[in-house]
Amino acid sequence: MNNPRTxxxxxxxxxxxxxLRESNKYAFxxxxxxxxxxxxxxxxxxxxxxxxxxxxxxxxxKPKRQGLFQGRRAGWKKAYVTLKxxxxxxxxxxx
Amino acid sequence: xxxxxxxxxxxxxxxxxxxxxxxVEKELDKALRKYQRQLxxxxxRKGKVPxxxxxxRFGESIRGEVIGDLLPALLEEAxxxxxxxxAAPPQIAKLDHEPGGDLTFTATxxxxxxxxxxxxxxxxxxxxxxxxxxxxxxxQLEELRRRQATEQAVxxxxxxxxxxxxxxxxxxxxGVPVIGERFEERYFLxxxxxxxxxxxxxxxxxxSAGEERKVSFAYREDLPNEELAGKTEHFDVTxxxxxxxxxxxxxxxxxxxxxxxxQTMAEVREHISNQIQERWSYMAEQRLRSDLVGQLxxxxxxxxxxxxxxxxxxxxxxxxxxxxxxxxxxxxxxxxxxxxxxxxxxxxxxxxxxxxxxSEHTDEEREQAVRRLKxxxxxxxxxxxxxxxxxxxxxxxxxxxxxxxxxxxxxEMQRSGRVDDLRRELEEKKVFDLLGEKAKIKEEKV
Numbered sequence: 001m002n003n004p005r006t007x008x009x010x011x012x013x014x015x016x017x018x019x020l021r022e023s024n025k026y027a028f029x030x031x032x033x034x035x036x037x038x039x040x041x042x043x044x045x046x047x048x049x050x051x052x053x054x055x056x057x058x059x060x061x062k063p064k065r066q067g068l069f070q071g072r073r074a075g076w077k078k079a080y081v082t083l084k085x086x087x088x089x090x091x092x093x094x095x
Numbered sequence: 096x097x098x099x100x101x102x103x104x105x106x107x108x109x110x111x112x113x114x115x116x117x118x119v120e121k122e123l124d125k126a127l128r129k130y131q132r133q134l135x136x137x138x139x140r141k142g143k144v145p146x147x148x149x150x151x152r153f154g155e156s157i158r159g160e161v162i163g164d165l166l167p168a169l170l171e172e173a174x175x176x177x178x179x180x181x182a183a184p185p186q187i188a189k190l191d192h193e194p195g196g197d198l199t200f201t202a203t204x205x206x207x208x209x210x211x212x213x214x215x216x217x218x219x220x221x222x223x224x225x226x227x228x229x230x231x232x233x234x235q236l237e238e239l240r241r242r243q244a245t246e247q248a249v250x251x252x253x254x255x256x257x258x259x260x261x262x263x264x265x266x267x268x269x270g271v272p273v274i275g276e277r278f279e280e281r282y283f284l285x286x287x288x289x290x291x292x293x294x295x296x297x298x299x300x301x302x303s304a305g306e307e308r309k310v311s312f313a314y315r316e317d318l319p320n321e322e323l324a325g326k327t328e329h330f331d332v333t334x335x336x337x338x339x340x341x342x343x344x345x346x347x348x349x350x351x352x353x354x355x356x357x358q359t360m361a362e363v364r365e366h367i368s369n370q371i372q373e374r375w376s377y378m379a380e381q382r383l384r385s386d387l388v389g390q391l392x393x394x395x396x397x398x399x400x401x402x403x404x405x406x407x408x409x410x411x412x413x414x415x416x417x418x419x420x421x422x423x424x425x426x427x428x429x430x431x432x433x434x435x436x437x438x439x440x441x442x443x444x445x446x447x448x449x450x451x452x453x454s455e456h457t458d459e460e461r462e463q464a465v466r467r468l469k470x471x472x473x474x475x476x477x478x479x480x481x482x483x484x485x486x487x488x489x490x491x492x493x494x495x496x497x498x499x500x501x502x503x504x505x506x507e508m509q510r511s512g513r514v515d516d517l518r519r520e521l522e523e524k525k526v527f528d529l530l531g532e533k534a535k536i537k538e539e540k541v
Binding site for chain 2: 012013014015017018
């Protein structure tokens with residue numbers, strides 16, 4: 001559970017996330033049970049950067065209907081990670 | 096852009112081109128922006144994907160496209176900058192490009208040959224001279240007479256030279272009528288040398304109007320339509336009418352019938368004589384030109400660039416195909432309508448003329464292509480060397496003449512875009528005139 005690569009699931013690439021990157025903020029989908037401290041440690045160890053702050057959002061699950069079948073789309077946790085000035089994450093930049 | 100040309104043989108050139116990175120990047124940027132506008136990626140509104148994202152995701156494939164689009168223009172610019180005139184589209188041999196770096200490529204091409212024509216004086220040529228003989232005129236007149244023949248229904252048995260109007264019913268071998276194979280009011284001119292079946296006509300001679308006769312006959316063996324040649328057929332023929340053909344007298348009355356512009360027979364004869372003369376002098380001119388060109392080619396040996404010949408052969412082939420198609424259509428239409436003298440059961444046979452278009456060029460075609468290209472280049476060479484120029488005035492007169500011959504207005508012709516062709520034709524004519532003046536021409540009566 002504490003494996004950094006299990007905590008950080010994937011970067012989020014959207015218009016908003018792209019704009020935020022200008023202020024050195026990166027968005028990730030993270031393990032729902034992870035807290036800010038775990039996320040900070042995971043990011044620092046995977047990308048070798050210094051994290052300034054972490055903010056998280058619990059994206060709620062939503063009811064979805066496919067014809068007859070009523071279901072729910074899973075909720076998930078999103079994290080906005082602000083890096084210390086001067087640091088950047090290449091992999092995300094290049095996607 | 097930097098270019099470097101190396102000579103390969105007489106006409107072959109290799110051109111190395113180096114294009115600055117900035118130029119490629121600029122084009123790439125343009126293409127990316129264009130692509131960005133219509134791009135839809137989840138997480139972004141349509142057209143709002145940042146350029147950076149577009150570039151990192153699709154940059155490389157778009158780069159390939161951009162270069163592919165850019166190359167023809169670059170090639171053209173490079174050859175122009177290097178002062179080369181290609182004889183055929185250049186071939187790209189090598190292409191090097193790293194993203195963000197300069198673009199370098201090598202192209203091979205053959206240049207347009209500029210020929211020094213050394214021997215263009217004192218060529219041997221033959222001019223055909225023809226005097227129109229009376230027999231030729233008479234022959235033409237007879238043909239006209241046959242065309243103007245009048246037909247009159249008569250109450251007597253059919254003879255050779257008459258016309259028979261008859262209904263036909265096809266019979267099978269046992270003499271039973273074939274349903275759906277009845278042809279009404281067909282027209283037959285009896286005694287025509289080229290009739291598809293002399294036997295058929297033979298069998299009809301002696302019929303009177305209203306008479307019914309069963310005729311069996313075989314088609315001629317040498318009929319162009321192979322399916323019918325030599326085939327035996329049975330028909331039940333009912334004569335409707337026997338008509339006598341009478342040829343008009345060759346008098347002034349006839350002359351007026353031939354054309355409004357004629358009053359007397361003498362005028363018709365003169366007109367025919369002029370026509371024949373014109374045809375001969377046209378042929379003589381063609382012969383003279385081909386003699387002159389032949390001599391030019393013989394006396395001025397040079398090699399043509401290979402790609403030029405290939406290119407020409409290809410365009411020749413394309414032209415032939417286009418023509419073949421147009422002709423095929425026209426033929427199909429004509430066959431659909433023509434039911435004159437022939438029986439009505441020949442099947443469509445256009446397909447016989449289909450050639451195998453993919454086949455390689457034959458030696459014959461190649462020889463012809465080489466000859467045409469050489470003659471074109473040589474004539475162009477002579478024109479430059481002898482400084483044959485066409486003044487605007489000369490051209491104007493020539494064009495006006497042509498327009499009149501073609502029955503169209505001068506302005507119309509100018510608009511149709513054939514003006515350049517015409518100018519070339521006049522130039523060619525002047526070159527030939529010059530060559531003719533300087534040649535040793537012997538006259539030959541034919």
